Amino acid sequence: MSKVVIIMGSKADLDWANQISKVLDGFEISNVSRIASAHKVPLKCYELIKAYEKENVVFITIAGMSNALSGFTDAQTHCPVIACPPYSDKFGGGDLYSSVRMPSGVAPLTVLSPENAALAAAKILGLSNPEIQSKISEYQNKKRVALEEADQALQG
Numbered sequence: 001m002s003k004v005v006i007i008m009g010s011k012a013d014l015d016w017a018n019q020i021s022k023v024l025d026g027f028e029i030s031n032v033s034r035i036a037s038a039h040k041v042p043l044k045c046y047e048l049i050k051a052y053e054k055e056n057v058v059f060i061t062i063a064g065m066s067n068a069l070s071g072f073t074d075a076q077t078h079c080p081v082i083a084c085p086p087y088s089d090k091f092g093g094g095d096l097y098s099s100v101r102m103p104s105g106v107a108p109l110t111v112l113s114p115e116n117a118a119l120a121a122a123k124i125l126g127l128s129n130p131e132i133q134s135k136i137s138e139y140q141n142k143k144r145v146a147l148e149e150a151d152q153a154l155q156g
């Protein structure tokens with residue numbers, strides 16, 4: 001089964017998680033949202049990762065400020081991990097640096113927009129799921145149509 005597991009570091013991230021979940025629902029991809037912090041509850045985090053990885057899921061990690069969660073998750077599993085840190089302009093947007101530089105052997109992918117993180121997960125799962133592939137094609141077509149309509153509207 002194709003599934004996405006969203007792990008957020010705090011309930012403060014719930015709105016961000018819901019934005020991702022909504023797009024996954026649109027692709028009809030099963031998804032679950034959990035709260036667990038690598039900083040605060042590493043054992044719980046580890047147990048969640050190990051339980052869900054048996055289902056060959058894609059993880060999406062949401063961690064603001066200092067992002068330990070994404071690297072921690074990636075280093076414990078063979079499953080792909082997409083980091084989607086919630087945006088903050090505090091400290092000149094500097095929180096982002098904790099998502100982009102990882103030690104060797106630790107490779108969470110960072111996608112900043114919740115919609116795009118869901119799409120990236122869908123594409124990974126779509127490699128072995130033709131139904132998801134056709135949902136992605138429909139989604140891309142809608143984007144093309146919207147662009148064309150916007151251009152036509154501009155011409156009056």
Ligand SMILES: Nc1c(C(=O)O)ncn1[C@@H]1O[C@H](COP(=O)(O)O)[C@@H](O)[C@H]1O
Nearest residue numbers: 009010037038039063064066067068069
């Ligand atoms: N970056 C992390 C981690 C982690 O990386 O393990 N755990 C919580 N957080 C983030 O800290 C922010 C504030 O968290 P609190 O609400 O616990 O103060 C949230 O955006 C969360 O994702």
